[in-house]
Amino acid sequence: xxxxxxxxxxxxxxxxxxxxxxxxxxxxxxxxxxxxxxxxxxxxxxxxxxxxxxxxxxxxxxxxxxxxxxxxxxxxxxxxxxxxxxxxxxxxxxxxxxxxxxxxxxxxxxxxxxxxxxxxxxxxxxxxxxxxxxxxxxxxxxxxxxxxxxxxxxxxxxxxxxxxxxxxxxxxxxxxxxxxxxxxxxxxxxxxxxxxxxxxxxxxxxxxxxxxxxxxxxxxxxxxxxxxxxxxxxxxxxxxxxxxxxxxxxxxxxxxxxxxxxxxxxxxxxxxxxxxxxxxxxxxxxxxxxxxxxxxxxxxxxxxxxxxx
Numbered sequence: 001x002x003x004x005x006x007x008x009x010x011x012x013x014x015x016x017x018x019x020x021x022x023x024x025x026x027x028x029x030x031x032x033x034x035x036x037x038x039x040x041x042x043x044x045x046x047x048x049x050x051x052x053x054x055x056x057x058x059x060x061x062x063x064x065x066x067x068x069x070x071x072x073x074x075x076x077x078x079x080x081x082x083x084x085x086x087x088x089x090x091x092x093x094x095x096x097x098x099x100x101x102x103x104x105x106x107x108x109x110x111x112x113x114x115x116x117x118x119x120x121x122x123x124x125x126x127x128x129x130x131x132x133x134x135x136x137x138x139x140x141x142x143x144x145x146x147x148x149x150x151x152x153x154x155x156x157x158x159x160x161x162x163x164x165x166x167x168x169x170x171x172x173x174x175x176x177x178x179x180x181x182x183x184x185x186x187x188x189x190x191x192x193x194x195x196x197x198x199x200x201x202x203x204x205x206x207x208x209x210x211x212x213x214x215x216x217x218x219x220x221x222x223x224x225x226x227x228x229x230x231x232x233x234x235x236x237x238x239x240x241x242x243x244x245x246x247x248x249x250x251x252x253x254x255x256x257x258x259x260x261x262x263x264x265x266x267x268x269x270x271x272x273x274x275x276x277x278x279x280x281x282x283x284x285x286x287x288x289x290x291x292x293x294x295x296x297x298x299x300x301x302x303x304x305x306x307x308x309x
Contacts, residue, residue: 007036110270113226115285117272118218120265123284127262129212130200137195145188152178185249193245197238205234217289220282223271229282237280 003020009032010018016029019040027041110117138146155175163170203210208220208229220229220237229237241261247254265274271283 112283118284118286122216126212126216142191149184152181205231217287223281240276
């Protein structure tokens with residue numbers, strides 16, 4: 001059954017609308033939200049003839065079509081791999097109602113800014129290294145407050161442990177934690193959160209790397225450009241994962257949020273973005289592991305180092 005002539009959304013570019021004359025698309029596209037005119041569009045002026053260059057291997061006097069043996073020809077629809085146009089006389093794009101052209105089979109892995117995505121294992125190792133660094137900072141800065149906190153709850157813990165060993169499950173008469181236990185818990189979490197922020201955000205803003213990411217060789221980049229994250233984006237990225245630390249005292253609710261954020265990268269395709277990546281619009285890439293050795297690399301005799309114009 002043929003499609004009746006009229007204005008339809010172009011399946012090859014859903015943001016535009018074109019006129020279908022019953023056999024193919026004609027005329028220039030218009031925005032999809034624009035009101036189409038009545039009837040077909042006016043005919044487009046014929047383009048001026050231009051001299052066609054002769055490519056390598058072409059016979060003199062015969063135009064070079066741009067397709068040589070062993071090279072793929074033009075794609076049937078715009079946007080598909082293999083070319084950006086159609087053969088003369090063929091309809092420009094599939095008919096109305098046809099499915100949107102896609103890659104056959106499994107789509108290729110994305111290479112943001114020409115770099116491969118970081119693997120799940122590399123990201124996990126980098127995060128564990130960073131957790132270890134933050135833990136060392138807490139031992140140095142937060143250690144006294146943690147010791148005071150355990151001193152406040154030690155009588156309760158000792159009595160509970162003694163009763164558990166004797167088989168006594170009663171909770172009556174247990175010594176209560178000291179009055180400062182609740183305040184110390186909040187102070188500990190505030191300091192831990194501040195230390196994590198100070199450790200991660202400045203380095204991510206400037207280089208896209210923490211110490212752990214530098215060791216593993218991965219880097220966080222904005223999705224739209226190969227450039228530093230900046231302080232605002234690095235802060236948005238950190239708050240999704242780091243700020244729930246303040247909710248650890250709420251029956252571990254903050255820890256649950258951080259776990260969900262950490263494992264979300266396993267289920268995201270195709271950019272392997274965790275929730276904090278999606279909020280900041282970042283992607284984590286694997287940097288090249290090897291660099292050319294200038295001592296063994298061949299030198300350009302015509303342009304030795306230092307003699308460039």
